[in-house]
Amino acid sequence: MSKLIQAFARLILVAFAAAVPVTAAAQAEPIGIVIMHGKGGSPTGLVAKLANGLEGNGLLVANLDMPWSGKRNYDVTTARGEEEVEAALAGLRGKGAKKVFVCGHSQGGVFALYLAGKLAADGFITIAPGGNVGGRFFMEQVGASLARARRLVAEGKGNERAPLEDYESDKYTIDAIPAAYVTWFDPDGAMSQERAVRAVNPRVPVLWIAPTRDYPGLIKNSRPLYRQLPRHPLTQLYEPDADHRGVPTASVDEIVRWTREVANAPAR
DSSP states (O other), X not given: OHHHHHHHHXXXXXXXXXXXXXXXXXXXXXXXXXXEOOTTOOTTTTTXXXXXXXXXXXXXXXXXXXXXXXXXXXXXXXXXXHHHHHHHHHHHHHTTOSEEEEEEETHXXXXXXXXXXXXXXXXXXXXXXXXXXTSHHHHHHHHHHHHHHHHHHHXXXXXXXXXXXXXXXXXXXXXXXXXXHHHHHOTTSTTOHHHHHHTSXXXXXXXXXXXXXXXXXXXXXXXXXXXXXXXOTTOXXXXXXXXXXXXXXXXXXXXXXXXXXXXXXXOO
């Protein structure tokens, strides 16, 4: 009798297990994502809850301290910054990520667009991109400082920290490496947003996140720039009800949804 009961119990367990749906997260291959904070920020600043939220949804996260952080103040060139992101992508793949993405907020968002034309990844996410050095207004604010940095490089002082200017809502002075500074502030370089958009690899999708309560100048330019992206069936515009500082946290669910959509899409 006991054997019959045990057999019956096993049948119930098998039937119950078959009835429980396997979650999408369990079925999906691991996804990795590199996160880049905004100007003067840090991994523990405005992007911290974004990183935690993505990890909580099963993504592998590399939350980087970028060269424009408040701690580093442009200590390496844009080329070196690109290498740092590429190394982080390799690290995520080494941890098992089968699909990898690059995500940046504000200045990190502009750099993400630039990297979308340079690095091998499955998709790129730009959150409220700002800090476009290619704009006339920005050069009006820091053009004199850029000229000074170039002079220091010409004088052989390019690797000696010097007081140089940055701009975000107002001008402020930072202690930067002139040889690196000129690469970040070159109006025809990596951080020219218009040039970055035009150079995006047409084979990779972009999620463009534009908060509805962003700074007026960024709201004005967001849709026109988005429309200049190369056409890709998975490139999307997302406009959450958030301001510039709160939009990374407000974007967690959409980034999880979009990265999974891209990761599960048939190869093109």
